Amino acid sequence: MAKDTIKQILKKTESLGSKITIQAWVRTKRDTKDLVFIALNDGSCMSNLQVIADKSVISEDVLHSLTTGASCTVSGLLVESPAKEQALELQALSVELLGECPSDYPLQKKRHSFEFLREIGHLRTRTNTFSAVARIRNALTMAVHSFFQEQEFFNVHTPIITASDAEGAGEMFQVTTLPFETFNSSEGIDYSRDFFGKKASLTVSGQLSAETYATALGRVYTFGPTFRAENSNTSRHLAEFWMIEPEMSFCDINGNMDMAEDFLKYVLNYVLENCKEDMEFFNKFIQKGIINDLQEVINSSFIRISYTKAIEDLQSSSVKFEYPVSWGIDLASEHEKYLTEEVYHGPVIITDYPKDIKAFYMKMNDDGKTVRAMDVLVPRLGEIIGGSERENRYDVLLQRIKDLGLEPEDYWWYLDLRKYGSVPHAGFGLGFERLIQYVTGMTNIRDVIPYARSARNCDF
Amino acid sequence: MAKDTIKQILKKTESLGSKITIQAWVRTKRDTKDLVFIALNDGSCMSNLQVIADKSVISEDVLHSLTTGASCTVSGLLVESPAKEQALELQALSVELLGECPSDYPLQKKRHSFEFLREIGHLRTRTNTFSAVARIRNALTMAVHSFFQEQEFFNVHTPIITASDAEGAGEMFQVTTLPFETFNSSEGIDYSRDFFGKKASLTVSGQLSAETYATALGRVYTFGPTFRAENSNTSRHLAEFWMIEPEMSFCDINGNMDMAEDFLKYVLNYVLENCKEDMEFFNKFIQKGIINDLQEVINSSFIRISYTKAIEDLQSSSVKFEYPVSWGIDLASEHEKYLTEEVYHGPVIITDYPKDIKAFYMKMNDDGKTVRAMDVLVPRLGEIIGGSERENRYDVLLQRIKDLGLEPEDYWWYLDLRKYGSVPHAGFGLGFERLIQYVTGMTNIRDVIPYARSARNCDF
Numbered sequence: 001m002a003k004d005t006i007k008q009i010l011k012k013t014e015s016l017g018s019k020i021t022i023q024a025w026v027r028t029k030r031d032t033k034d035l036v037f038i039a040l041n042d043g044s045c046m047s048n049l050q051v052i053a054d055k056s057v058i059s060e061d062v063l064h065s066l067t068t069g070a071s072c073t074v075s076g077l078l079v080e081s082p083a084k085e086q087a088l089e090l091q092a093l094s095v096e097l098l099g100e101c102p103s104d105y106p107l108q109k110k111r112h113s114f115e116f117l118r119e120i121g122h123l124r125t126r127t128n129t130f131s132a133v134a135r136i137r138n139a140l141t142m143a144v145h146s147f148f149q150e151q152e153f154f155n156v157h158t159p160i161i162t163a164s165d166a167e168g169a170g171e172m173f174q175v176t177t178l179p180f181e182t183f184n185s186s187e188g189i190d191y192s193r194d195f196f197g198k199k200a201s202l203t204v205s206g207q208l209s210a211e212t213y214a215t216a217l218g219r220v221y222t223f224g225p226t227f228r229a230e231n232s233n234t235s236r237h238l239a240e241f242w243m244i245e246p247e248m249s250f251c252d253i254n255g256n257m258d259m260a261e262d263f264l265k266y267v268l269n270y271v272l273e274n275c276k277e278d279m280e281f282f283n284k285f286i287q288k289g290i291i292n293d294l295q296e297v298i299n300s301s302f303i304r305i306s307y308t309k310a311i312e313d314l315q316s317s318s319v320k321f322e323y324p325v326s327w328g329i330d331l332a333s334e335h336e337k338y339l340t341e342e343v344y345h346g347p348v349i350i351t352d353y354p355k356d357i358k359a360f361y362m363k364m365n366d367d368g369k370t371v372r373a374m375d376v377l378v379p380r381l382g383e384i385i386g387g388s389e390r391e392n393r394y395d396v397l398l399q400r401i402k403d404l405g406l407e408p409e410d411y412w413w414y415l416d417l418r419k420y421g422s423v424p425h426a427g428f429g430l431g432f433e434r435l436i437q438y439v440t441g442m443t444n445i446r447d448v449i450p451y452a453r454s455a456r457n458c459d460f
Numbered sequence: 461m462a463k464d465t466i467k468q469i470l471k472k473t474e475s476l477g478s479k480i481t482i483q484a485w486v487r488t489k490r491d492t493k494d495l496v497f498i499a500l501n502d503g504s505c506m507s508n509l510q511v512i513a514d515k516s517v518i519s520e521d522v523l524h525s526l527t528t529g530a531s532c533t534v535s536g537l538l539v540e541s542p543a544k545e546q547a548l549e550l551q552a553l554s555v556e557l558l559g560e561c562p563s564d565y566p567l568q569k570k571r572h573s574f575e576f577l578r579e580i581g582h583l584r585t586r587t588n589t590f591s592a593v594a595r596i597r598n599a600l601t602m603a604v605h606s607f608f609q610e611q612e613f614f615n616v617h618t619p620i621i622t623a624s625d626a627e628g629a630g631e632m633f634q635v636t637t638l639p640f641e642t643f644n645s646s647e648g649i650d651y652s653r654d655f656f657g658k659k660a661s662l663t664v665s666g667q668l669s670a671e672t673y674a675t676a677l678g679r680v681y682t683f684g685p686t687f688r689a690e691n692s693n694t695s696r697h698l699a700e701f702w703m704i705e706p707e708m709s710f711c712d713i714n715g716n717m718d719m720a721e722d723f724l725k726y727v728l729n730y731v732l733e734n735c736k737e738d739m740e741f742f743n744k745f746i747q748k749g750i751i752n753d754l755q756e757v758i759n760s761s762f763i764r765i766s767y768t769k770a771i772e773d774l775q776s777s778s779v780k781f782e783y784p785v786s787w788g789i790d791l792a793s794e795h796e797k798y799l800t801e802e803v804y805h806g807p808v809i810i811t812d813y814p815k816d817i818k819a820f821y822m823k824m825n826d827d828g829k830t831v832r833a834m835d836v837l838v839p840r841l842g843e844i845i846g847g848s849e850r851e852n853r854y855d856v857l858l859q860r861i862k863d864l865g866l867e868p869e870d871y872w873w874y875l876d877l878r879k880y881g882s883v884p885h886a887g888f889g890l891g892f893e894r895l896i897q898y899v900t901g902m903t904n905i906r907d908v909i910p911y912a913r914s915a916r917n918c919d920f
Contacts, residue, residue, distance in 0.1 A: 005612050005678055023710040025881050042709075043677035044612060071881040099852070099882030107880075122873035123880070125676035134677055138614040145605060152465050152504060154598040159911040160620070160685045161633075161662075161700050163918040173621075173635050173655070175662065177689050180634070180649050189640050195633070195689055195699070196918035202621075202635065209911060209920065216585035217503035217594055218465060224685065225620045229637045229655055239655070240621050249502075250483040392559070413582035413920055420583070421485050421531040422559030451619040451669060458623040458656035460669065460873055 005044035009078065010088060021075045022049060022090065023098065025126070026066050028109065031055070038066060038095075040074065043131055046277050050081060053092035062097045068109060069101030069126070114447055121451055121460045129286070132278040133448055136271060137436055143270035144223055144244055144432075147263055153219040153246060158206030160225065163198050164410055171229045172201040173239075202227035207245050207427065208361070208414050211390065214247035214425055215417050221246040223432075231455050235444040238433060240453040247427035253363075253372040253389040256426035257349050260376050260385050261302045264347075268294045271439055287441020294439065297378060302347040307370065310335075310350050313343050330357045331375075336382035348377045360400045361414075362388040374428070381438045387428025394418040465504035469538065470548060481535045482509060482550065483558065485586070486526050488569065491515070498526060498555075500534065503591055506737050510541060513552035522557045528569060529561030529586070574907055581911055581920045589746070592738040593908055596731060597896055603730035604683055604704055604892075607723055613679040613706060618666030620685065623658050624870055631689045632661040633699075662687035667705050667887065668821075668874050671850065674707035674885055675877050681706040683892075691915050695904040698893060700913040707887035713823075713832040713849040716886035717809050720836050720845050721762045724807075728754045731899055747901020754899065757838060762807040767830065770795075770810050773803050790817045791835075796842035808837045820860045821874075822848040834888070841898045847888025854878040 004012075009020060024042035031037065034055055039048035051074050055063070066072060073096045081089040106112075106120050107127060117124040124130045145155065161175050177195040191198050206222035213220040222245040230237055246259065272279060272294060283291045305313075314325040314335055319342075323332045331350070340348045352365060353373040362371035376385035391397040397418055401408050408415065436448040446452035451460045464472075469480060484502035491497065494515055499508035511534050515523070526532060533556045541549040566572075566580050567587060577584040584590045605615065621635050637655040651658050666682035673680040682705040690697055706719065732739060732754060743751045765773075774785040774795055779802075783792045791799075791810070800808045812825060813833040822831035836845035851857040857878055861868050868875065896908040906912035911920045 007612065023883070044679075069881045071883045098884070099878075099880075101881045102879065105880045122672040122876060123676075125673055131676060134614060134616065134673065138616070141615050142605065142609060145602065149602060152467065154594060155601050156594065156598070156910055157601075157685070157702055159700060159913060159920070161687075161913050161918060164920075173637060174640070175633050175635060177633060195691070195915060196913070197916040198918065200918050212582040212920070213585055213594065213910065216583075216591060219504075225617070227621075231655070240619060242617055416582060418559075419562065420559075420565045421529045421561045423483070423531045424558070450616055450673065453619060453621050453656070455655060456657040458621060458658065458660050460619070460624075460672070 006040065006042050006047065006049045007044035009049060010045070010047055013088075015078050016080065016088070018078060019075065019093070020078055020090070021073065023073045024049065024071070026068055026070045026072065026101075028068060029066050031063070036063060036066075038072075038074075040072075043125075045135075046128060046132060046281060047086070050083070050086050050089040051076065051092050051095075052089055053095055057092055058095040062095055065097050065100045066095070067101050067103070067105075069105045069107060071098040071101075072096060073098060114444060118446060118452075125450075128281065130447070132281050133436070133440060133442060134450070135278050136275055136282075136440055137448065139271050139275050140267060140432070140436060140439065141223075143267040143274075144221075146270065147266045148219075148221045148246060151219065151259075153221045153248075154213070154217050156206075156210060156213045156217075156220045156222055157224060158203070158209035158213075158222045160203055161196070161200050162203045163196060163200050164208075172204060173227050173229045175200045175202060204228060205243065205245065205429065207247065207429065210245055210247040210427065211417060211425065212413070214249045214427070215421070215423060218250070219246070219248045233455050235446070238445055238449065238452055238454055241445075241449065242432035243429055244432055244435075245427060245429040247425065249423045249425045251389075251426045252424050253351060253374055253426060256387055256389060256428060257302075257304060257351070257374055260349070260374070260387060260428050261347075264376065264378075264385065265298045267435070268439065269298050272298075282440045282442075290439075290441045293380065297347055300346040302349050302376070303344045304349045304351065305344075307331075307350055307353045307373075310339055310348075313339060317343075328354050328356065331383075333382045336375075336377045337379070340377040340382070341379045346379065350375050350377065358388070360404050360406065361390050361397070363391045364396055364400070372426075376428075378438065381434065384434060384438060385428050385430045387426065389424065389426040392418055392422045392424055394422065466500070466502050466507065466509045467504035469509065470505070470507055473547075475538050476540065476548070478538060479535065479553070480538055480550070481533060483533045484509065484531070486528055486530045486532065486561075488528060489526050491523070496523060496526075498532075498534075500532075500550075503585075505595075506588060506592060506741060507546070510543070510546050510549040511536065511552050511555075512549055513555055517552055518555045522555055525557050525560045526555070527561050527563070527565075529565045529567060531558040531561075532556060533558060574904060578906060578912075585910075588741065590907070592741050593896070593900060593902060594910070595738050596735055596742075596900055597908065599731050599735050600727060600892070600896060600899065601683075603727040603734075604681075606730065607726045608679075608681045608706060611679065611719075613681045613708075614673070614677050616666075616670060616673045616677075616680045616682055617684060618663070618669035618673075618682050620663055621656070621660050622663045623656060623660050624668075632664060633687050633689045635660045635662060664688060665703065665705065665889065667707065667889065670705055670707040670887065671877060671885065672873065674709045674887070675881070675883060678710070679706070679708045693915050695906070698905055698909065698912055698914055701905075701909065702892035703889055704892055704895075705887060705889040707885065709883045709885045711849075711886045712884050713811060713834055713886055716847055716849060716888060717762075717764060717811070717834055717836075720809070720834070720847060720888050721807075724836065724838075724845065725758045727895070728899065729758050732758075742900045742902075750899075750901045753840065757807055760806040762809050762836065763804045764809045764811065765804075766811050767791075767813045767833075770799055770808075773799060777803075788814050788816065793842045796835075796837045797839070800837040800842070801839045806839065810835050810837065818848070820864050820866065821850050821857070823851045824856055824860070832886075836888075838898065841894065844894060844898060845888050845890045847886065849884065849886040852878055852882045852884055854882065 024040035038051040076092040372389040484500035498511040536552040832849040
């Protein structure tokens with residue numbers, strides 16, 4: 001294995017003058033009468049390592065085969081570069097071909113549309129844009145873990161396959177080993193013959209399971225895949241996406257808002273600190289000014305208003321919204337964007353939503369009409385985080401479950417958490433891909449996950 | 461939210477004499493004429509915080525309600541404890557009840573069997589054993605990420621739902637939104653009406669996808685859930701489990717073995733360093749001497765032998781194995797344990813297995829009979845890691861796919877990696893739950909994952 005990646009080599013100015021060996025892929029090659037210039041990339045960072053080879057150290061065959069996409073091993077001396085594009089370059093002592101790259105390689109030097117690149121998902125990470133997305137995704141993954149670990153949360157792997165319909169969310173994928181080929185529903189479906197002995201689905205949220213852990217360990221967070229079988233083919237929806245769901249015992253809605261605000265600032269700052277080169281790329285080519293936007297969010301103090309105040313703000317506006325505004329409606333994306341972009345010019349947390357548009361597990365306020373929900377809105381995106389204080393009163397929760405037509409026996413274990421040592425607790429969730437979109441400015445959600453799954457789309 | 465967890469409080473000896481507020485659950489309570497002693501636990505660590513309350517600061521009602529499992533808020537002075545069981549204790553100034561815990565609480569002070577605790581999976585994390593398992597699982601999660609990030613790997617989220625049968629492994633769960641209720645297979649199954657427009661399943665491995673990322677970014681690792689619909693109801697199998705799969709470009713089987721050995725030593729050391737209290741619990745109550753066992757692995761140099769040598773070792777042994785030994789067999793658990801425990805007295809890496817018992821993607825040796833597989837065996841467990849150098853020659857890989865009766869068109873994108881800038885690359889996989897079992901000594905795999913899924917078992 002090559003000892004150092006290009007990222008490491010470019011950082012180590014103390015290696016100047018030393019002999020190194022690098023293995024990477026050719027991005028570009030040009031040659032003069034005596035010299036060959038090869039830009040190598042190994043995916044470790046956006047920067048290429050510039051190789052300069054005297055034609056005497058490279059065979060005719062190898063030179064010919066070093067086309068865009070080919071892989072090679074180069075040994076040479078790391079020296080200061082006279083060119084202003086880079087600080088260092090590699091004076092080759094030997095160049096060997098590892099794998100050639102025929103001329104039908106789909107990633108030639110020209111610019112490709114994101115639509116086209118989706119069709120070659122197995123190769124697109126070799127481009128500047130998608131390798132940068134992949135590195136940002138990795139950095140955000142670590143930012144999430146770092147934040148919660150520093151705050152003494154425990155990561156918990158909640159189950160993917162579930163026999164319970166957690167949020168009553170509908171639209172779930174069924175998981176089965178029943179033999180489709182010899183299946184006739186007119187005889188009735190005998191789930192006792194299915195793998196789990198009952199109907200099973202893919203989870204839509206790890207929250208309810210996370211609550212069982214929070215009421216044992218104090219503070220926990222999930223970070224795993226979740227699923228929605230929504231038949232919408234938009235640039236905003238995936239059938240499979242990753243969610244982050246922290247859950248805290250001994251925490252009310254105010255502690256929850258504090259944590260959400262700290263979390264968001266921390267992960268944004270983490271990426272700006274750790275991914276400077278990639279963020280400059282997005283700032284320049286994908287979403288102009290995005291670094292400044294994120295910096296402003298980090299420096300802001302999130303405004304906190306009630307849903308009722310938000311409705312008043314919208315109603316007193318002169319803007320004509322597509323969806324009319326009245327107390328009780330679910331806020332649409334246009335409303336959320338207006339509030340955060342036009343009214344408050346920064347992040348806003350909206351609290352105390354009408355109970356009828358929120359889930360059964362949210363804590364009821366004394367007014368009997370609103371629940372202790374909190375949604376965090378940011379400019380350019382709208383809602384990025386949704387959460388609530390949880391109903392911790394056994395009787396109230398049981399009544400809510402019944403009122404919504406859910407079956408209490410399906411929630412026996414969830415109700416137990418309110419029976420045995422119930423505590424005030426709260427949590428929130430955010431879609432990881434939405435966060436990556438927000439950080440990079442990538443507009444299609446399919447471009448921020450390695451292999452997107454959506455209606456009629458399950459390639460690779 | 462309570463400012464500090466018990467873990468933080470017990471670490472901060474500088475808080476001695478200061479007033480703090482703690483929110484936690486009652487583990488035990490006993491009282492004398494004037495004093496009440498309450499052991500509080502909040503899940504942040506195994507240790508309880510001992511509270512001593514004069515009966516004048518606690519109402520009769522609250523005192524009566526502070527039974528095992530109840531939750532409360534205690535404010536008081538943190539002082540040095542005269543008792544030798546703990547360094548610090550809390551002299552209560554006020555004690556308030558948060559949530560009572562009725563006497564039918566299943567977790568009373570007596571010891572419970574793991575079988576019984578599996579039936580109350582939503583509560584078992586409140587016990588010493590299962591909270592320790594949860595904290596170890598969290599620490600191992602971070603150990604995995606820390607190791608690979610320090611080695612400049614990128615984490616990649618490979619897809620969970622797949623239309624390809626990655627390893628030809630069979631036994632997959634089908635994922636569908638076809639309406640079972642109105643389904644009759646005698647009319648044929650029209651997968652064009654299913655959500656993805658084709659048959660889809662839950663992944664058995666992220667490796668092939670990871671290879672597409674490794675050949676773009678250099679070094680990557682997956683860490684996510686994988687699935688096997690094996691109808692075996694044993695203490696060693698789960699239908700849903702978490703896998704770690706690193707994949708490295710510019711790496712051969714030797715680099716792969718080095719990485720696997722470094723990885724294992726790193727994560728074991730991480731847990732011994734970061735989870736001293738929990739590991740002492742496992743060392744004392746679950747698997748005597750386990751700390752020493754793990755330390756020996758960390759200090760050892762892993763022996764590396766070929767499969768052929770392993771077979772010779774087994775054949776020259778006087779032990780009568782249940783499964784007879786001859787060149788070509790798949791090693792059974794009894795063989796693996798014998799090699800690592802009796803022959804080499806430490807970790808062993810076995811390489812170059814017969815091609816017929818290994819997957820199609822493993823690199824063929826020049827002998828045409830063996831492939832560059834490597835399995836890492838450790839005492840007490842047997843195989844803990846399996847991996848290989850991957851076949852990077854297009855023609856050889858294509859032939860292997862055909863020879864095994866697989867369809868080349870199903871692997872068009874995988875083959876492309878060998879067509880365009882192919883590189884030597886290698887990787888390995890390990891089941892996360894097996895690692896947790898190895899570290900804790902827990903014998904049933906269902907006890908090291910929050911909610912186990914297996915045949916006829918999908919509760920909570």
